[in-house]
Amino acid sequence: MASHKILVIDDSRVIRMRVRDMLPQGNFEIVEAQDGIEGMDAIRSQRPNLIMLDFLLPRMSGWEVFQEIQTNPELQRIPLVLMSGRREEVAEKITEPFEYFEFIQKPFEQKELIEAIKGAMMKARKPRPKTTAAMVTAPAATAAEGSISPAEFQALQAQVGQLQAEVNQLKGQLSKMLAFIKQKLK
Template identity: 80%
Template sequence: MANHKILVIDDSRVIRMRVRDMLPQGNFDVIEAKDGVEGMDAIRSQRPNLIMLDFLLPRMSGWEVFQEIQANPGLQHIPLVLMSGRKEEVTEKITEPFEYFEFIQKPFEQKELIEAIKAAMVKARKPRRAAPGAAATATAAAVPAGSIDPAEFKALQAQVKQLQGELAQMKGQMAKMLAFIKQKLR
């Protein structure tokens, strides 16, 4: 019986087999899933020690699987390696640096795969910050429906004001960059 379960979620049979072949021989049980729905079922039933997740999947995308994993505190501790042929697809949805998972670009070699797995194991151990909406959700649950908690409203107003200031600052920086670029192009 294998000691470690590795779940490979990828719609390409070739990639699933390639990952299986690249893993060091030993106490590994490689579980395969060809789409996001199968992958989530396997995560829930098999409780793998590592998840290799393709970002573009049929039925349920890798992005949706990723969101479900991140939203579940019972699954967040599982090391995760996201795979994609185009990193831009991932960074459109998830900004770098990738704090709690590792990314590997397809095609990859065995050395890159092993390094990504090691990095994912380290990142999975990092303590998680509470979700930004967690405190607000707890407060909202205590406030009757239809009423607004004054403290929460004031906090949201302060956040909006801060974001407006940051946005104005970014617009100013963008205008300076554009002016600089136009000047250099002359």
């Protein structure tokens, strides 16, 4: 009998099968869902020990599933691994570093999957502030009211810092290229 139940919510049959094949045989029962609605139904009925959630899903997006999980204190305790082919899609909606869940970029190898599962289990144990549900609300809601939440402000500050670092790096590269060109023109 499998000791751990893992719910894999992904519209790609290949990814669902890949996860199944990468996990040690006999230790895990894999439950599959093809979209966000099936995934939420499975979360409620199956009570998995771990959720692997694709960020881009039909019918109900991974973002919407994530929001529903985060607003329910009982579901928050389930370790969560978010999956996406592009990290920036996730980081647009959820600020990094990802404090309460793990992220894995597709395609992934077995070692990466196992590490993500271990990380998700550790992060799920972290105590959460009472305002977690408020932090998960869509940015459009606060923008419409003309105010910005502290979490959104912090996320914007982090993005500005990251962009400034990239600009500084590009300036350095440009000055090196100019120096090289000037040297070749002499």
